[in-house]
Amino acid sequence: MVSEASGSGVGRSAEAGLLVSPAGLAPRERETGGLIRQAIPVVRGLYLLASRYFAAILLGAILLSILGVYLGWGKAAGGTTLMGEQIRNALVLGAIYALIAVGYTMVYGIIELINFAHGDVFTLSGFYAFIIAGWLGLDSMATSGIGGLLLALLIIFALTMAAAGLTGMAIERVAYRRLRDAPRLAPLITAIGVSFLLEGFMLVKFGPDNFPTHNANWITGQAFNVGGVSIGTKDIFIVGIALLLMFALGAFVRVTRLGKAMRSTAQDRAAALLCGININRTISVTFFIGSALAAGAAIIYSINYGSIQWSLGFRFGIIAFTAAVLGGIGNIVGAGIGGFLIGMIYVLGGSLVGGEWSESLIFAVLVLILTFKPVGLFGIDVTTRA
Amino acid sequence: MLRFFRRPVGSAQRAQGSTVFWILSVTASGLLLMGWLLPWFVEPTASGIGTSPQDVLLNPAGFADFLIYVIAATMLILVLSPLVEIAARIRKRQLPQIADRARLIAAVAGLALTVAVWLLVRYILGPRDSTLGPIDSHTVTDSAVWLTMYGYGVAALVYGARTWVLSRPNVAFGLVVLPFGALLPLMFHQAPDFLLWAAASLAVYTLLGLGLNIVVGFAGLLDLGYAAFFAIGAYACASFASPNHHIHLPLWVLIFIGAAVASVFGGILGAPTLRLRGDYLAIVTLGFGEIIPDLATNNVLGLTGGPSGISGIDQPSIGPINFGTNPQWFYWSLLILSIIVVLLLRNTEHSRLGRAWVAIREDEVAAAATGINTTSTKLLAFAMGASVSGLAGAFYGSIVTIVTPEDFSFSVSVAVLSIIVLGGIGNITGVILGSFVLTLVIFWILPHMNEWSMTVSAPDHPISFLPGLGTVNFTQYTYMVYGVALILMMLLRPGGLLPSRARRVELEKGIESESLAAVQGRA
Secondary structure (H helix, E strand, O other): OOOOOOOHHHHHHHHHHOOOOHHHHOOOHHHHOOHHHHHHHHHHHHHHHHHHOHHHHHHHHHHHHHHHHHHOOOOOOOOHHHHHHHHHHHHHHHHHHHHHHHHHHHHHHHHOOOOOOHHHHHHHHHHHHHHHHHHHOHHHHHOOOHHHHHHHHHHHHHHHHHHHHHHHHHHHHHHHHHHOOOOOHHHHHHHHHHHHHHHHHHHHHHOOOOEEOHHHHOOOOEEEEEOOEEEEHHHHHHHHHHHHHHHHHHHHHHHOHHHHHHHHHHHOHHHHHHOOOOHHHHHHHHHHHHHHHHHHHHHHHHHHHOEEOOOHHHHHHHHHHHHHHHOOOOOHHHHHHHHHHHHHHHHHHHHHHOHHHHHHHHHHHHHHHHHHOOOOOOOOOOHHHO | OHHHHOOOOOHHHHHHHHHHHHHHHHHHHHHHHHHHHHHHHOOOOOOOOOOOHHHHHHOOOHHHHHHHHHHHHHHHHHHHHHHHHHHHHHHHOOOOHHHHHHHHHHHHHHHHHHHHHHHHHHHHHOOOOOOOOOHHHOHHHHHHHHHHHHHHHHHHHHHHOHHHHHHOHHHHHHHHHHHHHHHHHHHOOOOOHHHHHHHHHHHHHHHHHHHHHHHHHHOOOOOOOHHHHHHHHHHHHHHHEEOOOOEEOOHHHHHHHHHHHHHHHHHHHHOOOOOOOHHHHHHHHHHHHHHHHHHHHOOHHHOOOHHHOEEOOOOOEEOOEEOOOOOHHHHHHHHHHHHHHHHHHHHHHOOHHHHHHHHHHHOHHHHHHOOOOHHHHHHHHHHHHHHHHHHHHHHHHHHHOEEOHHHHOHHHHHHHHHHHHHHOOOOHHHHHHHHHHHHHHHHHHHHHHHHHHHHHOOOOOOOOOOHHHHHOOHHHHHHHHHHHHHHHHHHHOOOOOOOOHHHHHHHHHOOOOHHHHHHOOOO
16 A cells, blocks of 8 residues: 555554555655656666666767768768877877876865866966976977987976976965865865966966967977878877876875875775874875876977967866766776777767867766766766765 | 944854944945045046046145045045954954044044035036136046045944944845945946946846855855856847847847746756756856857857857837946846845745755755755756846846857856855845955956056156056956955855855854864864
8 A cells, every 4th residue: 555655664654553544655746647757767767778888878979989980970071091090189188188187086086176276287387387498498408309308308297297286285285275174165166266366377477368388399200100190209109108197196006105095095084094194295195196197288288289378277177077077086097098088089079070069079978977977987886976 | 322332242143243344344445445546547637636636635725625635534534444443353352432433423524524525526616616627527536426425424324323233234234235236327427338337247247146146055056157047048138139030029028038048948957967966066067057158159050140149139228218328227227127136036035945945955865854855946946046147148138239159158157156155155145245346346446457557657657656567457367356256265254255144154164074073173
């Protein structure tokens, strides 16, 4: 008599002695009925299917779009060369997204904050790299020969990453630390504030237009040619550096004491504190590493594209965040893979439906992931996050 | 008389009352300062009170200048008095009561004197007296005197009716805001047009803040794509009142269309995000807020006119009055509309629906357990917030007569968010205050800083002490203002300038991570 919708406790009491009339327990919705009510199980079933096979659907869509570019559906011209070039571009872009996404995912993993300022730290590091190269005269050094190039790259990566890391630590110290135990809305709003502060600073300091950097011609030449697709040394360098940095980070988190401290802080902050881990230092280090990786992304971005703009970080940030969510937020490897997947979706989707739609496409993917599979492809199901 | 000045007892009352008291004091001194400095913001072209203070200072002569000195002295007293009060408060957390009386006398005297001088200048001396110069032609003087008078009025209210202000903080604030809002076009009745546009955009931003306050403040759902609904309202207006589709509907129909279309989109956005909470919801709404301008840029279905947008939107009119030539009518109608919206929202806030929103904000599971239909309640929050935004968007469209996708970027969403964070999340009065403060800074102070810096840094100017000042573009600092406002408010005063009570408890005490607080010995 008692409907299955009411809880088991109620059911037992009703069976025991019918303390409550079963009619009173029947859910109200029963009485209304209608088309919408009949459609609900269908919608729910479709929803469950979509969320269960989300990874398969996404990979299928990517493979289909590679095929689409190859066959020349939509606005793409078609052919092997185009497909190869688009995959190359997607990998380069994906490497940049992956490096930024790792910063998002680390910060979210450890203090559950969407660090809106991260995208702007990325842009700011691009300007840092420009200033440092100008100060030390790295441009002439880099173009003087292979030895000079390696030295210049070493210097610029080290200094820019250090500067960006310190910026990230300073942001955490000033803006987020005090709000660590506040409700989650508060640090999120502060993060938006930091993002706007940085963007405003860059707008005032470097002007509203595209800001040319000189390191686009640091690395030139073609490495090899695969079936008509020319792969430049630059492309190999970019993807290689991104992978190297991410593997270094993975090793750091897995092997070192500090990495262990980071993992335990992410798992349970109170328990980590009880074990004697210095939480403030651990979180600072997390911000340092995340921002340093964003700086690495900024350097390879400016080496590849040769310019930077004050508002660049905002959309790059959202796209990279999408990558982090796609890979399962809090999961470093997932963020890396997500970055490359998002690069694929961006480039291939853009060449199928038109480049002006590629950002909308990414935002649509973001909305779809969060709606159907908020834990991402490689995430663990934590109910409070969804 | 002494009883009149005594501070009221009761800590809760004092806690909120003193906030309003501070805001009013700062408002009064801000208005006074603005009225006082307004002449400096304008190119010095002639002698007189208004246009060129340094002329007055350099060549003191005659009765009018004496009056100016008297006014300046009383102004200084009033401007300094809040500072004195701050110092006193910091020192002993108590007010010297004699200072109150002195300030009241100064306020009343200053008000009377300013009225007298204004009448003198405007109606008796002005057109004839050559010593005062061609003041009548300089509307700046009028605006300056209006602002000063209003500042004195607020100061008199604050210092004269202290007990009353402290016991009815929101009413007192409303008494300040409403007349100020009503007087704004009067103050600038002949002033440059852009001040009127600034007043109109203030009203638009107030409406936006009120709408976002439903979603963020009442229901606790952080919406970072609020500009999308604004865009939808504006584009709805643009489509139905422009040569673009050859449809010309009057604005009074359009605002309902804008509100309806926006609320439908609010529901559409709300439906898939119902399962999400907190920051994930924020990100989804942010994505939505980026998709809508992208759709408009890419001219989806040929409806939106691409990157250049839709232009030539009709200017509304009532009978012979055309709003386009008389921009203050926009302001008046927006003011009336805002008052209606405020009244409706106030009633909703205390209705069954409003209480359901608060319950969901505090604890969704518990709210569902008490029988609240969380799905429809959250959807209603989204739809209602969106409809207010659509309303504002329809007005915005007919004010600016051209809508382009760039008008609805993320910075608009953040501007509205800054307004409610600054004013006080969840408090209607606070939201109004926030929109006043922020639009004043963005649309009034920063552009005037530009003029001022250019004037001051001119080589022949007597006080050109900072030569590089003229090249600074202060309007570029808009982003930094938003950022600093958000950071400082969250760090120093998370409830906003005028916090709502429930929200303040939640934000300042913190409800999460109690175990950690216990471990660190802070609980």
